[in-house]
Amino acid sequence: MKAIETLRKDFPILHQQVNGFDLVYFDNAATTQKPRAVLDVLMHYYECDNSNVHRGIHTLSHRATVAYEAARERVASFIGARTEEVVFTRGTTEGINLVARAWGDANLRAGDRILLTEMEHHSNLVPWQLLAERTGAELIFLPITGDEGLLDLERLDVLLSDGVKLFAFTHISNALGTINPAGELCRRAREKGVITLVDAAQSVGHAPLDVMDLGCDFLVFSGHKMCAPTGIGALYGRFDLLQSLPPFHGGGEMILTVDWLHSDWKRAPHKFEAGTPNISGAIALAAAMDYLDAIGRDAIFAHDRELGAYAADRLRELPNLRLLGPRDERSGIVSFHLNDIHSHDIVSFADHRGIALRGGHHCTQPLMRRLGLDSTTRASFYFYNNREEIDRFVEVLSEIQTFFG
Amino acid sequence: MKAIETLRKDFPILHQQVNGFDLVYFDNAATTQKPRAVLDVLMHYYECDNSNVHRGIHTLSHRATVAYEAARERVASFIGARTEEVVFTRGTTEGINLVARAWGDANLRAGDRILLTEMEHHSNLVPWQLLAERTGAELIFLPITGDEGLLDLERLDVLLSDGVKLFAFTHISNALGTINPAGELCRRAREKGVITLVDAAQSVGHAPLDVMDLGCDFLVFSGHKMCAPTGIGALYGRFDLLQSLPPFHGGGEMILTVDWLHSDWKRAPHKFEAGTPNISGAIALAAAMDYLDAIGRDAIFAHDRELGAYAADRLRELPNLRLLGPRDERSGIVSFHLNDIHSHDIVSFADHRGIALRGGHHCTQPLMRRLGLDSTTRASFYFYNNREEIDRFVEVLSEIQTFFG
Amino acid sequence: MQDLADLYQAVILDHNRRPRNFVAMESPDRVAVGDNPVCGDHYTVFLRLEGDRISEVSFQGAGCAISKASASVMTSLLKGKTAEEARKIYEKFHQMVTTGEVDPENLSDLSAFAGVYQFPARIKCATLSWHAALNAVADPEAGKVSTEE
């Protein structure tokens, strides 16, 4: 990997003071910052090529269409999919809702089961609750082992038993930092004929990933968590599966022929993209992928894990600190609870030292309750973070313990 | 209005040559260009403030949340709504699908009717077809008068009769340039207790508009057609109506409490915004509204109509040209058919003279069939266009007639 | 830069460490719950009424220093007040935490929260238990209150 200091130069936002201190941005699991290269592509699009796609044959429209469809190819190559298996979405949440609607409504019946895990983000839980309400299907949960936050794999085969039609799980937990063995989970589900959806919100921008290697049926992620702008993300779906689904939204761009009372759809993926898409977002997402691949996803993943392990070690030095997540093989996400000090007090205090942390339930309320917690404090790293920042952070935590002691 | 030449300076993209000629961008009904002021706000967000919204209390997160919610207030003030009546969407198409799902599935039964018009964009037709299939409701259509493309208002009261639950119509037709009397249509629908949805994709950025004056129940539009980026738009809904609806998508941000099998929602509008929204898009949309208001929407509307009328007059000079749309009171959208010359040949040829037009069905296939046409050629103007550009365009059309003659 | 000591004044830290009236009341007349789902703050406020007057107040629950201290200070203040007086105190308090302006009268320990206005993300923490209490006073059926509502 390039030197961190060199990479940091690519991120204008990191070079600012917050409350009189150099900003330490440790809220990457919520959203990452954007490098100059991505912002330049965004600007170039609007300064030179902006036009609506697909329906036009003038020069700008052709440029925009070519760039938009090239972005789809780039996303496909980034995750090892075929171009026609990539549907652009607003982000992870929309991708999951799309599958719950288009696949779920068409395939689930009362009594069918959906297997989730106890560590799912609300976005990989609530759409299935709504689907269960609509269809009469039932949700069941693969438990975690406790504070360590590992999936209880011994229970998997039993839970994947009769009646389960879909297994949806997160690749990397945003609340615990667990890296789930996604390939194994998909393989075991496929053996039982169960469709899989991988929530890759925390993994696609952080680690090498190939949907063919994983063997998943659907995979979803958000651009904003991997150096791209907000409002763009993608859904991968196995082509034959995508082709077999009814549309999600109706409207322009996704149709072949429209009559007063009936219409025919384009093939996947366009069938699932009704209306003018986020053209500049898709193009900038492709630029973000170029940027990440230039650094190297192996290197990013190694750096993440290295910082995660270092932070965990340093945090263990603090008294009265309950560290969540796996002992080893944790990602760059570190979540903890300080006895008697609420996460929001920690976050407010740290913010006063220029450190951006997240406190709360991290959109995993049931998991928090399962662990007997109201909230945790979370620090999440990316390739532009370093050990010195973690040292500052641990120092501030000490200060906080004294202040509220 | 400021001088057009001054305004043009705000748009970097307009100052380029296409095929050796100064670009004439006449494809504004498909998407508009973006002024420097909007691009600057977009860049500033990513260079200084980018963070995820709502769930955070560190400084960047607070800035992003404040800016995002201020954007909602700005949208509300732009259209005369209350802040909590504004839901951010990807655009017009998503807004209509949201209403078709959340309102439609909850309120329509077999035998109910949805009234549309013969001039609707596919985005205001296909979602209702899908809804009709799901619920057994029936679609009926308010006819147009012919090439002039006016709604046949004499038929309205009869068609608004028993069984109609929703009347969805376009404010300004993207295919004909007709400006529909939206206020009157809403009033007459409301008298009969019929819910209205106004497709304001072509009007919000072009004319003064106030949802209270209109008296509509829902109104939808896209940012990219009014100087804002792609991937952002808004849905207005009367607050009590919005509050009464079930959610659209499920996920983070839209929940109050989540349990394993059941969740509670936030109030409108957040109930309808699942997942990380297009934060930068919303903020840039507010900037676009500031930009448009600084020019003055009255002035923009007057300029649009002036150019529309001028173009119509000049086009009538050409032989064998069938001009569509109203004789007077047309918007800045001009659509026509040249005998024996296909619209794609016209567009390709014009593009060779640097003029960006659109040819095709303009996402209104049923309307085209109704008019006995395969396609039309469309020129659509905005405040940065001028008469000289129209003169060049008419000259090129003459040349085309000679070339293919 | 705002000063952390402005937010976490000594009074607040003290009430956070040793919250007053921090006990579940037996046979209360009114009970209300205050929830901030964003951070998980969760309090139950218990009231006993004598006519229009609040004769006893206590609370239980968990949350951040601001919300806990605010609830603790509130319970001390509301005892003996009428519904109308309670509402007026809250209004001044709300005014203060949103503008920073301290009304020298009547605010006692509440003035310790004057610094909150510099931390807009924390205003909800300061007002959470107040919403619950006022709701309980006003509504015989008082139930759940949430700062998101």
Next chain:
Amino acid sequence: MQDLADLYQAVILDHNRRPRNFVAMESPDRVAVGDNPVCGDHYTVFLRLEGDRISEVSFQGAGCAISKASASVMTSLLKGKTAEEARKIYEKFHQMVTTGEVDPENLSDLSAFAGVYQFPARIKCATLSWHAALNAVADPEAGKVSTEE
């Protein structure tokens, strides 16, 4: 800058003005429809077969100059060809309109379409009727073809 004359060569303009074999065939052996929903180009291709050989071809419909001229030229060329020969001609034609490379053999009037490759938005126009015809030859049940598919 590409030259318009490259796209609209004299041969194309001529075929567009006076399309050959532009007639609905009575009792054809195969019929196929080619549709481009984006621009509304719409053609029907009629074929009569003798064994493996195309004995007659005609077309009807409407669309842009490129699509109409291409259909017209195609009908002149396919007459008398076997299915295999037709496929080979189409492959060369497709190669040409996507790369601009003209194979001097066998292309005759088709070479007029060499300029299309400079106008990628128009490639679909040039190949629309070919898709329909080849589909009709290959499939006894030949139905609708669309360039979006």
